[in-house]
């Protein structure tokens with residue numbers, strides 16, 4: 557691991573990177589002590605960099621059609637951040653923010669500070685086994701270089717019935733796929749089944765942080781992808797909201813960590829099968845809040861407002877037992 561490569565990571569726009577430094581100060585003496593700062597302030601204070609390739613210049617595309625904004629009932633602010641999640645991209649490697657935050661989650665799971673591009677070709681990566689379900693955004697060309705890489709593409713492979721033995725992979729990766737699967741909890745349970753104990757399922761879904769998840773059953777069909785493309789692959793079954801973490805919990809994972817890139821723009825979710833094999837540092841402010849909230853006796857509507865509020869305010873966080881208890885209070889169907 558060359559120090560030149562590591563320094564190329566540089567300060568990013570990612571909150572979890574700040575949390576990372578809180579835990580690992582061995583070679584970062586110049587960094588000030590960690591403190592919570594609103595997302596926009598950090599954006600302005602830090603130099604942006606891409607965790608896939610180290611690029612520092614970014615472009616913007618408008619991705620959402622008016623039709624999709626209407627179908628999704630997005631406010632102008634929500635449409636703006638979903639557009640940035642999908643359409644703000646690194647000019648060097650073309651990774652958009654959702655790919656960049658997923659790269660950060662993977663780097664945390666692998667315990668590396670190398671850029672994703674460099675890690676995938678490093679000696680450290682030689683023994684890791686990865687199942688990539690559909691091409692994971694702009695990460696695919698790099699993941700494909702891993703010696704232990706396996707790509708599974710719909711409809712050849714059905715996420716609801718994976719043709720792999722239990723515990724075959726260290727990491728399972730997918731990006732903006734789960735919202736198109738009719739039964740996301742079962743799909744995540746399948747992902748966890750083929751993940752080895754201590755391993756993780758790392759993925760992105762579009763998250764509207766200001767509301768709870770919505771099943772589109774009974775609503776007019778809505779498709780992602782090109783505006784005129786109405787293939788089944790693009791049909792949206794679930795619009796994920798602030799309770800996005802309940803899905804992997806219901807699927808049986810032991811712990812969920814949520815990574816944010818310029819919160820609320822993009823999130824990556826890491827769901828562990830059993831105790832994590834390595835310590836994955838992430839800011840845990842929300843857990844403290846939930847411990848307190850779980851003790852509060854109040855109406856369900858108020859608790860639901862609280863869960864939305866925590867997602868709004870929390871950038872990167874960890875879901876463990878207190879949050880599980882809080883989910884039960886909310887009557888969210890988690891284990």
Ligand SMILES: [Zn+2]
Nearest residue numbers: 606609646649
């Ligand atoms: Zn890049």
